[in-house]
Amino acid sequence: MVNIFSQTKAAAINSLKSSQPLGAALAFLGIDGAIPMIHGSQGCASFGLVLLGRHFSETIPLHTTAMDEIVTVLGGADRLEEAILTLKTRVKPRVIGICTSALVETRDDDIAGELLKMKGGRVAELSGTEVVLASSPDFAGAMEEGWSTAVAAVIEEITLPGEHPRDATKIAVLPGSNLTVADLEHLRETIERFGLNPIILPDLSKSLGGIIPEQWVATTYGGTKVDEIRHLGSAIRCIAIGEQMRRPAEALKRITGVPYVLFGSLTGLKNADRFISLLAEISSEEAPLSIRRRRMQLQDAMLDGHFHLTGKRIAIGSDPDRLVQFIDFFTGMGAEVAVAVSTTGMSRALQSVSLDTIHTGDLWNLEHLAAGTDLLVTHSHGRQAADRLNIPLMRVGFPVFDRLGNQHKLTILYQGTRDLIYEAANIIQASQHRPSPGRTDSPLNMEV
C-alpha cells in the first residue's frame, strides 16, 4: 500500500502541474475542425497558447471569451453566447470546445444551463457545429483531469446513444494525455497490422504532428472527425490508456454499451505483451513478424541497457498516469525510484505502484527530495533543479520547450520501451564521472 503525502507549504514553488483548462483545450485540439475556447480573461488563454505553442512548435487555434472587469461583474453568459456565435460565423468550426477557467467557476455561473438554453434557441444558427462544455477550473486538478473531462464531455455530447450493430474490426481508442504524437501513430499502425480499424479520440497526431497545410486553416488541421465520434458506439471494443481515461471509457460504455479494456500503461514488455495479446484475441490474427521482431529488439535492449540502469536512483515528477508509466519502466529495469512526486493525489493510478511513498507537490519538493539521486525525470521546468543538483535531466511530460522533436519520441509498446531504455541509459552514461583516487564508487558506502 502506497502512502501519499501532500505538501504542507502555503506557496507552490516552481509548479510541476499544468492547469486543468490547458488539459481540456489540448483534448479539443485532437478533434478535426475544432476550436478550443477558454472562458475567462485574456490571459487565461494567452499564457496557455504560448505554452502549447512552445511545446508542440505548431500554431494553436486557441480562443478566449476575453472577459473584462464589467463582464466579470455582470456575468459571462452573454459574452459566451456572443463569442460562440462570432466564431461560428467567422470560422465555421465543426466543434467549439468551451473550457471554463477559475474566473467563471468562482462566479459559479450556471454555464451548462446557459449553454443549453442558448443551443435550444439557436438551433439553425449553430447547425453543423457541436458546442461541447468541459468544466475545468484551474483551482482543482491538473492537466489529466482537464483532458479526461473534455474527452468524456465530447462523448456525452456527440456520440449517438444506444446499442448499435457492432463492427467487428472497429476499435475505439481513448489515449491519455501522456501519449506523444509518435505514440499515437505507432498505436494506430500496430492496431492496423491486425486488420483492425482504430478510431483514436482525441488524435493529436493528425493535428499537432508536424503538418504543413496548403492553405490557412483557422481551426485544427485534423484529428478525430465528428462523424467518427458520433458512431463510436459501433466499435467492438474500447481500449482506454491510462487511469485518467476510465471516465470517458465509462461514459462510452454507459451511452452505447461498448465494453472497454483499461491499460494503466503501455510501456514495458509485460504491458506490451498484454496489449498485443488483446489485439490478437479481438482480431483472431497472429502477431505479424514485424511486431515479433520489435519484441526481440526490446529484449535485447533490456539485456544491453540494464547495466546502466540497475541500482540507479531515479527521481520522477509528473502527472499520475505518466508517473506510474515511468515508475514501472524504471523499476522494471532494476533501477530504484527513490523519489516520486505527483501533481495530484486523487488518481487511482497511484494505488497501483510498488512504492512505499508518493509525494504530491511541486518541483521544489522534487528538488529537495532528489538530492543524491542519479537521474531527474520531469518536464523542461526541471532544468533549474537539475542544474542546482548537478543531476542529469531526462525531459518527459508537458511542457518540453527546450528540446526539439519531443512529440516524435516513442514511449509505448516494444519499440517505445526499447527507445526509452536507450535514452535513459545514454543520459546516465553521458554524465558519468571518470574514476579518480578520491571518488571510486565503493560499495561500502552504499545502501542496498
Added chain:
Amino acid sequence: MLSINSTPQGSVREPLCKIIRGNGAKKPFNLRAAAGCAFDGAKVVLQPISDVAHLIHAPLACEGNSWDNRGAASSGPGLWRTSFTTDLTELEILMGHSERKLVDAICEIKKDHAPAAIFVYATCVPAMIGDDIVAICRSATAEFAIPVVPVNAPGFLGAKKLGNRLAGQALFDHVIGTVEPEDCGPNDINILGEFNISGEFWLVKPLLDTLGIRVRACIPGDARYLQVASAHRARATMVVCSSALVNLAQKMEERWDIPFFEGSFYGISGTSNALRRIAGLLIKNGADSELLDRAEALISVEENRAWKRLEIFRAGLKGKRVLLNTGGVKSWSLVHALLEIGMEIVATSVKKSTDDDRGRIKQVLKEECHLHDSIAPSRLYSTLTGGKADIMLSGGRTQFIALKAKVPWLDINQERRHAYAGYEGMVQLVRQTYLAIHNPIWTELREPAPWERHRDANIRKHGEREPYRIPLQFGH
C-alpha cells in the same frame, strides 16, 4: 471586488475610459488568444528584477502556465526565475482562506529564500472575491521587516499594455524613492523599459561605461531591488520601450525633476542618437560639457566599425522585403535599423505602439507600406504565401504562421536567442536576417514532392486543370 476606482488613477485614466466606452458601445472583442491580460503585462515588466521573489496570488494557471518563459538575463541572482504562487484551490476560495494562505506564503518565502523584497501580484479570482492585497502587503511589510509590494493588476482590468503601466505605477507608489543612495554622481542615469533580453543590454553598457556614465537603475532588465528603490537620484532617464514605462518616467520627472527622453538602442543611428541625448540631458543637469565630445568620438569609432562589418551583408539584403509583426518599441526602432541596411518594410503592426510611435513609423516608411492595428492570422498567411515578403520578423505567437507558409522568420521578441541592441547587436540582427533569408532549406522546401512532380507532368501532358491539393487529413 477590486473596483475601477481603487486602481491608481493617474496612470490609467485613459485606457480605463476606453474599456468602459468600449463595452457601452458593444465594441467587438478579440476572440483570438494572442493578446495577454493586464496581469501578464504587469508581470512582464517587473519579473526581471532579479533579487525579488515574485509571488502570484492566484489559482494555478496564472503562474503555472507562464513561469520562466522569457529570455531576460541576470548577471547575479536567479531568484526571479523561481516561481512562487499561492496556487489557490477550490476549498480555499470557497472558505475564504486565500488571504491567510497569502500571508503564510509571504512568511515562508521570507524565511526560506531571503529575497530583497516580495512583489505580490493580484489576479482575477482573488480580486473578485475581495482579497485586499494592499492591506496584506502593508501589514506584512511591518511584520516581516521586508518590503512587500502590492501589484494590483488583475487580468480582467484590461490588456497587457495597461498592466505594463500599472506595474510602473506600483514601482512609483511603493519602491522608487524608498532608499537613499550614498553614491550619487552627476553622470547617473536610469534606463526604463529595457528588459535585457538575451543579455542585450550588456552590449550597450560597455559604451556607457566608456563614457563614464553610470546606470543607477536599468528597469527591469538585470535590476536589483535596491537599484530600483534608489532610482530617484539619477540625473536623466532614457525610456526604451515607450509604451510600457513612459508613464513612470513622466511621474519621476514630476516628482524628482529627472528629465527623460524616449530612445532606442536598436540600429546604428538609433544607438548613436541615444548616446548623444543621454549626454545632452546629463550636461543640462550639471555634468561636464566635454561628455558630449567624448560621446561623439566614441560614436564615430563605433559607427565606422559597425558599418564596415555590415558591408558584407548589404548586397544580400538590399531590396529584401520585411514584414514586421510586433508591437511597441520594436516596430519603430527596428524599422529604422533595417532601412539603414537597404531593406524595405512591406507591412508593420502597430498594435501596442502609442500614437507617437505611429507618427515616427510613418515618417520613416514609404507610403505604400501598410500600418496595421493587428494583422489577422489568415491575412498574414496569405501575405506570406503570396510572396509579398522575404522574411517576417515577429514574436513567438505568430512564428508558425510564417514557418507553415515556408517563409523565413526571425524572433525579435522576448524568447529570442540573440542580442540585438547597440552597434554589436545591429550587426547580429542583420547577420541573423541574412542567414535566415539565405538558408538553403527554403528552396528545397518549396520543391514539390516526387509524386507531385510526376502529377504536374501529367497535368501538362493531358491538359488537366483540376488543381491538386494534399489532403489535410493524414491516415484515415
